[in-house]
Amino acid sequence: MGLSKLLQGDTGGQWLLGVLVVLAVGVPICNLWLPETSFFHVSTYTVTLLGKYLAFALLALAVDLVWGYCGILTLGHGAFFALGGYAMGMYLMRQIGDRGVYGNPLLPDFMVFLNWSELPWYWHGFDQFWFAMIMVMVVPGLLAFVFGWLAFRSRVTGVYLSIITQAMTYALYLAFFRNEMGFGGNNGLTDFKDILGFSLQSDLTRIILFMFSIAALISGYLVCRFIVSSKLGRVIVALRDAENRTRFIGYRVELFKLWVFVFSAILAGIAGALYVPQVGIINPGEFAPLNSIELVIWVAVGGRFSLYGAILGAVLVNFGKTFFTAALPEVWLFALGGLFVLVTLFLPYGIVGLLRRKKAVSS
Numbered sequence: 001m002g003l004s005k006l007l008q009g010d011t012g013g014q015w016l017l018g019v020l021v022v023l024a025v026g027v028p029i030c031n032l033w034l035p036e037t038s039f040f041h042v043s044t045y046t047v048t049l050l051g052k053y054l055a056f057a058l059l060a061l062a063v064d065l066v067w068g069y070c071g072i073l074t075l076g077h078g079a080f081f082a083l084g085g086y087a088m089g090m091y092l093m094r095q096i097g098d099r100g101v102y103g104n105p106l107l108p109d110f111m112v113f114l115n116w117s118e119l120p121w122y123w124h125g126f127d128q129f130w131f132a133m134i135m136v137m138v139v140p141g142l143l144a145f146v147f148g149w150l151a152f153r154s155r156v157t158g159v160y161l162s163i164i165t166q167a168m169t170y171a172l173y174l175a176f177f178r179n180e181m182g183f184g185g186n187n188g189l190t191d192f193k194d195i196l197g198f199s200l201q202s203d204l205t206r207i208i209l210f211m212f213s214i215a216a217l218i219s220g221y222l223v224c225r226f227i228v229s230s231k232l233g234r235v236i237v238a239l240r241d242a243e244n245r246t247r248f249i250g251y252r253v254e255l256f257k258l259w260v261f262v263f264s265a266i267l268a269g270i271a272g273a274l275y276v277p278q279v280g281i282i283n284p285g286e287f288a289p290l291n292s293i294e295l296v297i298w299v300a301v302g303g304r305f306s307l308y309g310a311i312l313g314a315v316l317v318n319f320g321k322t323f324f325t326a327a328l329p330e331v332w333l334f335a336l337g338g339l340f341v342l343v344t345l346f347l348p349y350g351i352v353g354l355l356r357r358k359k360a361v362s363s
Contacts, residue, residue, distance in 0.1 A: 006225055012308040012352065013225060017218060023050070024214045028207045044203050047210050048278050049322065053315050054213035055275040058220050060298045060314035061307060062267035065224050067296070068304030069233065070260045071240030073158075076147075076165030077268050078292035079172050080140035082282070084269025086176075087139055089189035089282040090123060091132035092200075096193050109191070110184045120182045129196060136273040137266045144265030145258065152254035152261075157243070166289050173287035188283025195277050206278070213274050217311070220267055224307050227263075236260055297336065300343050303350025312351060 007014050027050065030042040059081050066072045098105040102112040106119055125131040147168060151161060179185040198205045227233050239246040239253050247253045276282045285291075294317070302313020317339070324332040347354055 003222075006222065006229065010225065010308075012306065013221065016221065016308040016311060020214050020218055024211060027210060031207060032203060044206050047203075047206050051206070051210040051213045051278040052275060053318055054210070054217050055271045055278070056298070056318050057311040057314045058213075058217050058274070059268050059271040059295060060302070060310040061217070061220050061224055062264040062271065063295045064299045064302075064304055064307060064310035065227070065267070066260055066264040067299060068306070068310065069228055069240065070236045070257060071243075072257060072261065073162045073296070074165045074261075074264075075162045075289065075292045075296065076169040077264070077295055078289075079169040079287055080144060080265040080268035081272040081275070081291075082172070082176075082284075082286035083140045083143065084136045084272030085276040085282040085286060086183060086189065086272075087126075087132055087135040087269070088273040088276045089192075090126040090135075090183075091129060092192040092195060092277060093189050094123070094127040095195065096191070099193055100191070108184075108189070110179075110187065111182070114179055116182075123182070133273070136269050140265040140269035140272075141262050144262045148258045148261040152257045155254075166292060169287055169292050170289050173284055173289070176284040176287060184283070186284065188281060188285075189276075190281040190283075192277065192280055200277055200280065209274070209278050213278070216270060216274055220270075221307060221311070224267075227260075228307070232256070232259075294336070297340050297343075299350075301339065301347075301350055303352030306350070306352040309350050309352035316351075 007017070027042055027047060030038075030040050031044065031047050034041045036043075059077065062080075063074065063077050066074055066077075093108045096108065100109040100112075102109055104112050107116060111119070126135070147165075151164065156164065175181055176183050176188075177186055183189065192200055194200055195205070195209075198208070200206075228237075235246065235251060236256055239251070239256060243253055272282075272286075298314040298317050299310045300313070301317055302311065303309030317336075320335070320339075321332060324335055343350060349356070
């Protein structure tokens, strides 16, 4: 399927890809080549902030695929995001070597501080970038496969499925806080130095990470667009709208759900891997149940059942979070709760749904 055919009728997606291409060209020029005194200069802080938003947008895309199209309201995708982030963080920690506070060439600083005598077996291999990247996808995908296989075979649906996905996330949240788990406990993994030999403090490295985030979001969008435009997409929409009827026709509903759930978890893991080197830390707080609930709010605000709507919602809500937590930190949680109530009552199809309705009225 050609790109033009894939995006046929997807005006919002075409605009999205156009904006991403403009950012991919304009931001590096404005950051690296224009002087800081220029009005059009983009600071490295802004580049990092945009890169974080792009990682969140990819995460929202993953949630929209499994919720908006497949009808699985997951409150646990924060766990897949965090696991991908931890896999990347483990690689970055191994790259520090003897440049840590304690100068141990093999053990990360927190292990030396806790008197660990040797590297745990599950840390082996993370000194290789290719191995870490495989784990970024395998670990969230494997967890999603095991969880989904058990849940979907048992025909757990609706609010019950949402609750157990959040229980899974909360269990991981508590587990990763424990020092004996070997993931840095409460402090998590931080103080990263470089990636593939490039300093993470370098402006050029920040731009490269930003470009990879754009490439990942474009690729993720096109793959998701291909899925929802295919026969598979029509089947998952059918089981969302009438699961029993779809099952009676002869489709193995649980296998379709499982495939979409695992793929969505892998996308979330990739988003986590992009997020960590740009923000410089990963800790158990990323497993917090509130984070997974926020993901659903992003998608609801932008518009579920609309891939570009989920991306729009993620960027807008996180921009609001950045503003409010800096200007009025005590107001943010109230604003977030109010936003969710507002969208639920008056914008059930989000911003994209509102725009579509206005367009239909005007035409």
